[in-house]
Each structure stands twice: as C-alpha cells, then as structure tokens.
Amino acid sequence: MSPRRWWTATAATLVLTTTALVAPGASAAAPTAPTTDVTLAPDETALVRVQLRDEAQFRQLLAEGADIANRPRLDDGRVLADLVLTGRQLAALTAQGVVARQVVQREGDAARRYAESLLAAPSRTGSRVQGDGRAPAVTAADTLQFLQAYWWTSNGRTFVQTQVATTATEDPDVEITVTWQTADGQTGSYPLVRFADAGEYQYHYALPQPLPARPVRVTASSSLGGAARPTNPTAWPNATPPALPEGYQKDFIDAYLTPTDIQARIRRLARQYDDLVDVIDLPHKTQGYRRTAAGYLGDPASAAIVVESVRFGDQKMNGVQVRTVDPGRRNRPLNATYRDRVLTVSLATDAAGATISTTDQVAAFVSARYPQQFSAFVENGSAGLPMPVAGPVRLDDGLKGTEVSKKPWTVQALRIGAHRDGSRIGVLAYSQEHAREWATPLVTLEFAERLLANAGTDPATRELLDTVDVFVIPMVNPDGANYSFHDANFQRKNLVNHCTGAQRDPANRDAFGVDVNRNYTVGSLFDGYTGASTNCLSGTYAGTGELSEAESRNVIALAQQHPNIRFAMNVHSYGGYFMWPPGAYRADGRVTLPRPSIDESKMFLDSARRIVGAIAADRGTVTWPSQTGPVADVLYSAAGNSADQLYYELGIFAWDFEVGNDRWNETTGQWEGVGFQPPFDEAHAESQEYAGGLVELLRVARDYARDQGEALALTRR
Ligand SMILES: [Zn+2]
Numbered sequence: 001m002s003p004r005r006w007w008t009a010t011a012a013t014l015v016l017t018t019t020a021l022v023a024p025g026a027s028a029a030a031p032t033a034p035t036t037d038v039t040l041a042p043d044e045t046a047l048v049r050v051q052l053r054d055e056a057q058f059r060q061l062l063a064e065g066a067d068i069a070n071r072p073r074l075d076d077g078r079v080l081a082d083l084v085l086t087g088r089q090l091a092a093l094t095a096q097g098v099v100a101r102q103v104v105q106r107e108g109d110a111a112r113r114y115a116e117s118l119l120a121a122p123s124r125t126g127s128r129v130q131g132d133g134r135a136p137a138v139t140a141a142d143t144l145q146f147l148q149a150y151w152w153t154s155n156g157r158t159f160v161q162t163q164v165a166t167t168a169t170e171d172p173d174v175e176i177t178v179t180w181q182t183a184d185g186q187t188g189s190y191p192l193v194r195f196a197d198a199g200e201y202q203y204h205y206a207l208p209q210p211l212p213a214r215p216v217r218v219t220a221s222s223s224l225g226g227a228a229r230p231t232n233p234t235a236w237p238n239a240t241p242p243a244l245p246e247g248y249q250k251d252f253i254d255a256y257l258t259p260t261d262i263q264a265r266i267r268r269l270a271r272q273y274d275d276l277v278d279v280i281d282l283p284h285k286t287q288g289y290r291r292t293a294a295g296y297l298g299d300p301a302s303a304a305i306v307v308e309s310v311r312f313g314d315q316k317m318n319g320v321q322v323r324t325v326d327p328g329r330r331n332r333p334l335n336a337t338y339r340d341r342v343l344t345v346s347l348a349t350d351a352a353g354a355t356i357s358t359t360d361q362v363a364a365f366v367s368a369r370y371p372q373q374f375s376a377f378v379e380n381g382s383a384g385l386p387m388p389v390a391g392p393v394r395l396d397d398g399l400k401g402t403e404v405s406k407k408p409w410t411v412q413a414l415r416i417g418a419h420r421d422g423s424r425i426g427v428l429a430y431s432q433e434h435a436r437e438w439a440t441p442l443v444t445l446e447f448a449e450r451l452l453a454n455a456g457t458d459p460a461t462r463e464l465l466d467t468v469d470v471f472v473i474p475m476v477n478p479d480g481a482n483y484s485f486h487d488a489n490f491q492r493k494n495l496v497n498h499c500t501g502a503q504r505d506p507a508n509r510d511a512f513g514v515d516v517n518r519n520y521t522v523g524s525l526f527d528g529y530t531g532a533s534t535n536c537l538s539g540t541y542a543g544t545g546e547l548s549e550a551e552s553r554n555v556i557a558l559a560q561q562h563p564n565i566r567f568a569m570n571v572h573s574y575g576g577y578f579m580w581p582p583g584a585y586r587a588d589g590r591v592t593l594p595r596p597s598i599d600e601s602k603m604f605l606d607s608a609r610r611i612v613g614a615i616a617a618d619r620g621t622v623t624w625p626s627q628t629g630p631v632a633d634v635l636y637s638a639a640g641n642s643a644d645q646l647y648y649e650l651g652i653f654a655w656d657f658e659v660g661n662d663r664w665n666e667t668t669g670q671w672e673g674v675g676f677q678p679p680f681d682e683a684h685a686e687s688q689e690y691a692g693g694l695v696e697l698l699r700v701a702r703d704y705a706r707d708q709g710e711a712l713a714l715t716r717r
Contacts (some may be wrong), residue, residue: 313397323391401486435480576661
C-alpha cells in the first residue's frame with residue numbers, strides 16, 4: 001500500500017523524461033560526494049536536498065505534484081531542490097541519476113525537536129533586462145550587463161552575489177564567469193549558471209560566494225567573448241534599524257507552540273494587556289481536527305473494498321464494525337443489516353450455496369442501502385473480484401491526537417494598538433497558512449508580545465502603537481497544524497478532504513487537504529495561472545473553487561472588514577525569502593499578473609531593504625538579494641496565493657516572508673537548508689530575527705502614513 005500513489009504512478013514517466021533530457025556531455029549531472037548521511041529507510045519520510053539533472057526535471061516533478069519545499073537553486077552548474085519524499089521515492093530518483101545532498105529533516109526529528117523545545121523552556125524590479133529589450137549584437141560576441149552586484153558581511157564572513165544578463169538570450173551554452181577583486185588586490189572568480197523560468201531566459205547568477213574581504217570591483221566575461229563593464233558592488237541591504245533601547249523586552253518564545261498553546265497565548269495576552277488588545281474571532285469556523293472513519297473490508301493485497309463513514313469518526317463512528325458473512329443457505333440475495341454499531345453484509349449465494357457477490361456489488365449495495373451512514377468503494381485492483389467473507393473490521397479516523405479538541409476551530413486575530421477604531425493605518429501579519437511551518441507562529445507571537453510588553457516602558461514602541469493599528473493572525477490553519485504535530489509532521493494543507501472515489505483510500509490520508517495559500521481568488525488556478533494543482537492529493541491542491549476553504553475566507557474577511565489595513569505580511573517557512581506581487585504567471589508565455597507601478601515597485605524594494613536590514617540586526621542573517629523581489633521572479637509561480645488577492649483586489653501592500661534562511665557551513669563550504677521544523681534553537685532564533693523585521697514593517701507603515709497624509713494613506717485603490 002503506497003501512501004503516495006501519485007508519485008508511484010508517475011515514476012515510469014520520470015524515467016522516460018529524464019532519459020530524454022540527458023544532454024550530450026552534460027557535466028551538470030556529475031555527482032558531488034555527499035558530506036553527510038543521506039540514506040533513508042524505504043518507508044521513512046524526510047525532507048531532502050537533492051541535485052537534479054536540470055530545471056526541466058524540476059518542472060516535471062512540479063507537474064506531477066511532488067512535494068517541493070523550495071525553488072530549485074542553481075549551485076555551480078547543479079540544480080538543487082528540496083523535496084519531501086520516502087526512501088522508496090528517493091531510491092527511484094537516485095536510479096535516475098538524482099543525487100541526495102542533504103537530509104534537511106527526518107520524519108522522526110519533529111517529535112524529538114518538539115519535546116526538546118519543551119525541555120529547553122525557560123532591486124531588481126524595473127531594471128530587469130528582457131530578452132526582447134534590446135536588439136542582440138550582430139557580431140559573434142555577446143554583451144553582458146550586471147543586473148545585481150551586492151556584497152555583505154555576516155558573522156565575520158564576507159559574501160558577494162551577482163546577476164548578469166547576456167544579450168545571447170537564446171543560447172543555452174553561454175558560460176559566464178565573474179571575477180572579483182578586493183581593496184588589497186586579492187582576486188578570484190566563480191562561474192554563473194543560466195536561469196530560465198517557464199522557458200524564458202531570465203539571467204545568469206550564482207549563490208552568494210564567500211570572499212576574504214569586501215569586493216571593490218567585479219567583472220564578467222562570457223564564452224562568446226562578451227564582457228560587462230566593471231562594477232563596484234554595493235552594500236546589501238545597507239539599512240540599519242534604530243538600536244533597541246536599554247531594557248527592551250524580548251524573547252517570549254521558549255518552545256514550539258501547538259494550536260492549543262497558541263490559543264492559550266492569545267487569551268493570556270488579551271488578559272494581560274487588555275487596554276491595548278482586542279481578540280477578534282474570525283467568522284468562518286474550520287472543519288476541526290477530524291476525519292471520517294474508514295477501514296478495509298477484505299485484504300487490500302488481493303480483494304477488498306473500503307468502507308467509510310459519512311459522518312466524522314468522532315461523531316460516534318469510530319469503532320463501528322463492518323463484516324461480510326456467508327449466509328450458509330442457497331440462492332440468497334445480497335443483503336445487509338446495521339444494528340448495535342455493526343454493519344453485517346450477507347453475501348449472495350448461488351444454487352449450490354457458494355457466495356457470488358463481487359466487490360463492486362457489495363460496495364454499491366452498502367452505499368445505496370445506508371446513504372446516511374456509509375459510503376463504500378472498491379479498492380484499487382479489486383474491481384470485479386469475488387467479495388471474500390471478511391471482518392469484522394473497526395472503522396477508525398486514525399487521528400492520534402487524543403487530547404485535541406475535535407470541535408470546529410475558531411481562528412483568532414489579535415488587534416493591537418492604542419487606537420483600534422480604524423483611524424490609524426493598519427498592518428496585518430499572519431502565519432501558518434501551511435501547517436508544517438512550525439516556526440512561523442513563533443515569529444508573529446514574538447512580534448505581538450514585544451509590542452505589548454514594551455508599550456509601557458519604551459517611548460518608541462508606544463509611538464508605534466499610537467500611530468499603527470496592528471492585526472496578527474498567528475495560526476491560519478489550526479486543523480492542519482494539529483495534524484502536523486500529532487499525526488504527520490510534513491502536513492502542509494488543511495484537513496478538508498475533497499477527494500472522491502478511490503482517491504479517498506485511507507492509504508492517502510497524509511495527502512488529503514487543500515493548500516490554503518492556493519485557494520484565493522486572484523491569479524488562481526481557476527483563472528489559468530500556474531503553480532497549483534487540481535489533484536486533491538497534491539501538495540498544492542487549490543480546492544474545489546476560489547475561497548472554498550474557511551481558512552482562506554477568514555484572512556480575506558479580516559482584511560475586508562478593516563479597510564484601514566494597507567500593509568500585510570504573510571509569514572511562511574523556509575528558505576529565506578522576502579517577496580511581493582506579482583506572485584503568479586500563466587505558464588504559456590510566462591505572463592505575470594500586472595507588475596506594480598514604478599513608484600510602488602520602488603516602495604516595495606526600499607521597504608524590503610529596511611526590513612531585511614532589521615532581520616540581519618539580530619544574528620547577522622542576511623536575506624539574499626536574489627531572494628528579495630516579486631514571488632514570481634525569486635521563488636515560483638504560486639497561483640491563487642493570499643498576498644496577490646490582498647494586493648490586487650484590496651489595494652494592500654502585501655509581502656511574504658519565508659523565514660529560515662540557509663546557513664553557511666564554513667567546514668563544507670556549502671549553504672545548508674534548515675527545514676520546516678528545525679532544532680528548536682534555530683526556530684527560536686528565527687522568531688527573534690523575523691519579529692524584528694515585523695517591527696520594522698510597522699515603521700514602514702508609520703512613515704508611509706506620515707508621508708502620504710493620514711487620509712490618503714487610508715484610502716485603498
Ligand atoms: Zn508556506
């Protein structure tokens with residue numbers, strides 16, 4: 001019983017595709033010896049950084065609904081992607097030349113890291129060179145141009161990052177090399193890799209490169225003989241927040257927080273700071289941490305049907321027994337009784353007294369006879385087979401979180417400020433749309449409590465709360481979060497199962513649910529945009545329609561009910577990104593949602609630099625310039641994401657964080673991913689640095705209101 005049929009079923013496709021994709025003499029596939037243990041047991045699920053053959057293979061995985069945690073990174077000619085997969089799936093990919101580079105996080109790590117956390121308790125926009133922006137040179141040589149050249153220092157180590165565009169946009173074999181020079185005359189060079197997205201050339205770039213000192217000059221040359229004008233790299237982000245005053249209170253996070261913990265934290269903050277806080281119950285209750293009860297009647301390996309309760313397991317359906325019996329008499333029709341919580345199906349017999357019902361007949365009969373109680377379907381591979389005498393089996397929802405409330409959940413927002421009447425500019429921070437991103441509510445709750453705890457003692461905090469109206473939804477997706485904590489830590493989606501027929505097989509239980517951040521109305525799958533799936537088992541399943549889910553409706557309802565909200569931050573993990581619209585494009589021609597105006601693009605980038613600077617002030621984490629920009633450019637197309645709806649429909653400056661930046665490993669000389677549920681020390685550090693980023697966002701909003709004039713600032717487009 002494979003828990004992820006979508007992948008198993010497509011493995012054959014992958015083989016064909018990758019065979020076809022082997023470029024003659026491709027050097028990119030040359031494996032690098034792994035530096036850590038990258039072996040997985042066949043049934044073990046893990047988050048693994050793998051080296052793919054090329055970007056086309058990544059797109060293939062994306063199209064097949066693979067659980068991809070990150071955009072592929074290009075590192076020294078190799079395509080790196082982070083995937084959630086089983087050992088079996090990894091073996092299948094390895095057989096096709098994929099190389100595992102780093103096990104970012106194992107399935108078993110999450111519970112341990114949660115337990116340990118309890119024990120621990122005490123840019124570019126506007127300057128993009130388009131392929132058709134200028135006539136290519138007619139000589140053999142191409143022309144190069146630096147799109148970005150930035151340097152920074154983090155924890156004593158200096159880095160440089162560059163993007164270069166060639167006019168030879170259609171030539172996939174152009175090689176570009178960047179050479180750097182420091183003030184004291186040291187030099188070195190590194191290769192760039194070509195980055196194309198949806199078949200369109202974008203630029204050449206490389207991951208940040210460690211340097212011995214600040215670069216004062218970079219040059220670029222291409223294999224076609226082209227060169228770029230030498231450039232003096234600029235400091236990134238080159239913005240520093242105001243110093244924290246003496247006595248500033250922070251560090252309110254001492255463990256990972258479950259949904260129940262978050263609910264309690266919200267209640268405590270409201271009680272402790274009642275003059276500065278309102279708690280808003282969002283209007284759409286979620287389904288709750290619940291699921292239908294189901295079981296296999298028969299043997300799935302030979303012949304079986306799945307019997308599923310219509311109501312949820314906790315609605316007195318867990319433990320209901322189901323069986324088939326031989327009536328022991330000749331010429332009996334198919335029949336069934338349901339009493340004392342036991343469903344007994346009596347199989348039909350022939351003149352000799354042998355049972356003759358098929359799996360299809362039994363499944364159809366049960367569904368038709370007890371439509372209020374049961375629905376049954378034939379297990380894959382069992383169609384038309386004789387139905388065996390089997391059972392009794394107990395139906396069960398399989399949920400392991402016995403302490404968790406099964407009721408529909410009321411998602412809550414904190415409203416923080418001295419004037420919570422709509423007269424001040426509003427800023428919304430919301431997190432954990434994706435269940436497995438455990439560090440994200442730590443960020444928003446740390447942010448909220450910093451404001452409240454310092455309001456009485458720090459004049460700067462008080463001034464912010466006098467001028468800004470702050471809204472925080474720490475946890476958009478509580479049901480999925482409960483599932484991530486108690487059942488399957490890599491759960492990304494909510495718990496609403498829209499699958500029909502055989503896709504409802506209990507073997508698929510960890511793949512049910514809707515991707516909340518693909519369920520919004522602007523640039524959606526339903527509008528023809530790319531980066532979401534119609535497959536109910538895919539990690540990016542968009543739902544049955546725009547805003548089909550309570551979780552997404554809640555975010556929009558809060559923004560609609562408070563028209564003073566003009567800024568928003570959607571907090572995700574991981575990877576270290578800072579992004580804004582457009583967040584989606586149509587695959588055909590890579591036509592994005594409309595680009596912001598020049599003025600707004602400048603606002604997005606200038607504000608981003610301030611906020612990136614504030615994040616860096618905590619432990620030196622610098623979000624790369626290559627990962628600061630529009631979602632569609634720096635990450636991937638995410639059809640139907642929330643920030644796009646907030647921006648295009650409601651006129652809100654809407655950003656996204658991906659907290660959890662890669663860490664530079666000085667020993668291996670590689671950037672390493674941190675994962676969704678890192679060791680708590682890392683999650684704690686993320687909460688601290690990104691809470692500082694959110695405080696800077698408040699200053700951005702305050703300055704915007706001051707510069708525009710309050711009345712204008714509160715007017716949405
Ligand atoms: Zn996310």
